[in-house]
Amino acid sequence: MLVLVVGPSGAGKDTLLNAARRDLATDRRFRFVRRTITRSADPGGEDHEPVTEAEFLIRDFALQWGAHGLRYGIPADIAADIAVGIVVVANVSRGVIETAAAHFPTRVIEVTAPPEVLATRLAARGRESAADVAARLTRSVRLPDSVPVETVMNDATLAEGSARFLAALTRSAEGAVQ
Numbered sequence: 001m002l003v004l005v006v007g008p009s010g011a012g013k014d015t016l017l018n019a020a021r022r023d024l025a026t027d028r029r030f031r032f033v034r035r036t037i038t039r040s041a042d043p044g045g046e047d048h049e050p051v052t053e054a055e056f057l058i059r060d061f062a063l064q065w066g067a068h069g070l071r072y073g074i075p076a077d078i079a080a081d082i083a084v085g086i087v088v089v090a091n092v093s094r095g096v097i098e099t100a101a102a103h104f105p106t107r108v109i110e111v112t113a114p115p116e117v118l119a120t121r122l123a124a125r126g127r128e129s130a131a132d133v134a135a136r137l138t139r140s141v142r143l144p145d146s147v148p149v150e151t152v153m154n155d156a157t158l159a160e161g162s163a164r165f166l167a168a169l170t171r172s173a174e175g176a177v178q
Contacts (some may be wrong), residue, residue, distance in 0.1 A: 007111035011123035
C-alpha cells in the first residue's frame with residue numbers, strides 16, 4: 001500500500017510525519033520515504049536528499065513532480081516494498097495522486113487545518129509576504145474521487161494531531177493486510 005500524505009502549506013504535514021516516523025521506528029510494516037529534491041539541505045527543514053537538476057534528471061523515480069521552481073521525486077524502489085506488503089508513506093503533491101494510483105494500491109491522508117490556523121502558521125514561518133499567504137489560503141485543489149481519502153484535522157496540540165495521524169496510518173496498514 002502507498003499512503004500519500006497531502007495538504008495545504010501550514011497544515012503540519014512534516015511535523016506529523018516526523019512524529020509518526022519516531023513513533024513507528026520499530027514497526028516494520030511502515031517505510032517513510034525520504035524525498036529527493038533539487039534544493040540544498042536546510043538545517044531544521046525537511047530531511048530530504050538534495051540533488052542538482054542534472055542529478056535529478058538521471059534518477060529513476062516512482063513519482064516525480066515540479067513545484068515552486070523545484071523538482072521532487074519519490075524513489076523507484078518503493079515498488080519492491082509495496083509488493084511485499086510494506087506500507088510506504090510519502091509526502092507528495094496532490095497533483096500526483098492519480099499517477100500513483102494507476103501504479104500502486106493507494107490511499108491518501110489529507111492533513112489540513114482551518115484557514116485561520118494555516119494563516120497563523122504560514123505567517124510564523126516568515127517565508128512569504130502577507131499577500132502570498134493570502135493567495136495560498138484561497139487556493140483550492142480537488143482530490144480525485146477514485147482514491148480513498150482520509151482527512152486528519154491538525155488544529156489542536158501536537159499530541160492530538162499526532163494521535164489522529166497515527167490512527168489514520170494504522171487504519172491504512174490494516175487495510176493493506178485485508
